[in-house]
Amino acid sequence: MSDIVIKAENISKLYKLGTIGSGSLRRDMQLWWEDKILNKENPNKYITGGKKIDNNEIIWALKNIDFEIKQGEALGIIGHNGAGKSTLLKILSRIVKPTEGVIRGRGRVSSLLEVGTGFHAELTGRENIFVSGHILGMKKAEILKKFDEIVDFSGVEAFIDTPVKRYSSGMYVRLAFAVAAHLEPDILIIDEVLAVGDADFQKKCLGKMNDASTKSGRTVIFVSHNLQAVSNLCPKAIWLDKGSVRSRGTSKTVINDYLSTLQKKSWKKEFTDLKNAPGNDFIKVFSVELKPQFVESSSIIDIRTPLTIKFRFYNTSDNILLAAGIHLFTLSGECIFDVSNDSLLFEKGFIDGECNIPGNFLNNGSYYISIIFVEDSSKQLYYYEECLSFDVEDYRENMNWYGDWMGYVRPKFPVILKQSK
Template sequence: MSEIIIQAENISKMYHLGTIGSGSLRRDMQHWWDRKIFNKQDPNQYIMGGEKIDNNEFVWALKNIDFELKQGEALGIIGHNGAGKSTLLKILSRIIKPTEGIVRGRGRISSLLEVGTGFHADLTGRENIFISGHILGMKKAEIQQKFDEIVDFSGISAFIDTPVKRYSSGMYVRLAFAVAAHLEPDILIIDEVLAVGDADFQKKCLGKMNDASSQSGRTVIFVSHNLQAVNNLCSKALWLDKGSIRSRGNTKLVINDYLNTLHNKNWIKQFSTINEAPGNDFIRVLYVELITQFKDTNAVIDIRTSLTIKFRFYNECNDIMLAAGVHLFTISGECIFDVSDDPILCKKGIVEGTCEIPGNFLNNGSYYISIIFVENSSKQLYYYEECLSFEVEDFRENMNWYGQWMGYVRPKFPVKLKQFEIH
């Protein structure tokens, strides 16, 4: 049975909001003296439960985190921004102390929490490799033995004797990860920093982490918003939400739990009366819905999911040539498409429209829909902006690359290869 490498018990971390200290050097020195010499409680410290003291407020970044990892296991940590992931990694890396609880670890820890962690800007890449190695507890001979492999992996051999302050962010992270991964730590801790690298570098990093866990028996802790990478690399997952553990265990099950809360499944807007419905003297929109054809039972829209936009409106005009168009935008406002059909003759009353978006068309990302109503293909009657929004998740099979797929659309067009025989 594999031994336990990391054991976290009741880890909690609390931060003070606003200013720290009294603002007076004399009072701060008095508080220090009372606390250290007379063992009195610091008035700037917290009471259990994070209550207010002297109009100071406190917030728990982590609360009661418990887990353990055995040798060779890979743990993926997921959650929204601000969930406490980076705080937990800093505690595990011994950068900060927990307010409560204890972490027991066995072996050397190597962590990459931000670009260029531990690097000195004025020193060269070569010098920083040796400094980082010494910080990790490696002897000079061990670093020299791995030096060529580190430089080759980083892909920046031409700049190895250049001060790292002249490196781009991509070069920084290449060298930093190469050092962290090749100096054979027992525990490798990686934050979302890998997103800085290009596609080829990400593929190499993810492959290296997979080898470190599955082949070399090292323990890996990986924080990422790339759920596909977490699912493929990690045997266990931990979902943090507002500083607490929301779910833990099998990676696929935890990710499914997480995804099921990401989306508002109520992709529908419906109004009971015409007066309540958005619109004007010409058009009143009664109902808009996004209907999904899910590929899996976890009910998450991914790139394979077919979508139907269905809407119903009240036409206030009689005998009018009417058309509707659907506009799809990225969350940042770039238009993906503007589609419509030929106008039809409509009487006063309820009209219904549909628009189909096939699966394997959209790339992963955030989108919103607007609907435009037009008379005679020229006169705008009403524009219902941002009526629905939705997220599209990534999905990949039989692929070892997890970087961001280029483009706003991701159609599944075949690209066929043909081998010519050489005579």
């Protein structure tokens, strides 16, 4: 079809781990001659299927990748570290060649794979704009035409004639991105560039990329771990997992598929008999469960999701004043809260407990829960540590800021603004 600008067909990339070559120039030349001229089998050449040869293991970084991108579309690519995202971008950018398959495309391609490429610490900001711009494919006349716009976009006008070795890391990256952002390719490939600068600069970066696809009709391929940014910028997405396409479709669907497989760390533990249940002579825990009350059609826990913690335990004592406390911790061990009930009189037998965490309370992050059982508000009977763990994902609506949100909690308290008279 005439509106397709990139078409990937059966793209696979193989890497060979370990020593390459025989260690002898003479032997390497002999092997090359036998392989290329005499068509004899080369023992150092890979064999499809991951077989080890001479203690060298091969690995498929990508395997059978197929997709199409039309002109003016923005495609997001998500996945774990090591999933093959950067390898795919390098193939699309023609930095490396695929082992198998072919990329068909048309138009000028520019890649923002490593912001700051071409910058030299001893050169001034002005000089680095010309050097980096030239490396990225801009002509001198094009750089001169856009020079003032680049400097204004970067916000480092006062330091433009200062060597960049004296720039802060934020200034350095802002200037580098400003140069790359003012390229005018048909296809723009972007790899993790939203982690730069402050809120205002991130807003400008997002606006620039959004304008590239919606207003200028350029095709954008965007790789990021910032799923909220991918969702807002890209109507479609691909999830790469271990070098293969795990899911494709609308960004919301693909991101939900991706997160739903990651989030269920330990939402439920259940034991069937006293012998195997965690506890001691006083308390035996039979079950503990985290039950999210998902918002809308989502199947992931985000900052809006109310959470219910349910647990069941066996009390071995009669006429005991008993309380249970819920301790919520961040993954690094900081306690977010410690809540419990007032001590109540219980007889021997099963007891059910429940605690609710409202939506719009926790910030995004990873958490774990411990439950403490106490007699008469003073004597610890049993402490069930790290019995549940879960992740809370970010959710932002009508907002251009995608940096970290400060704090362990993220309550939705009202802030009221009024026009002064």
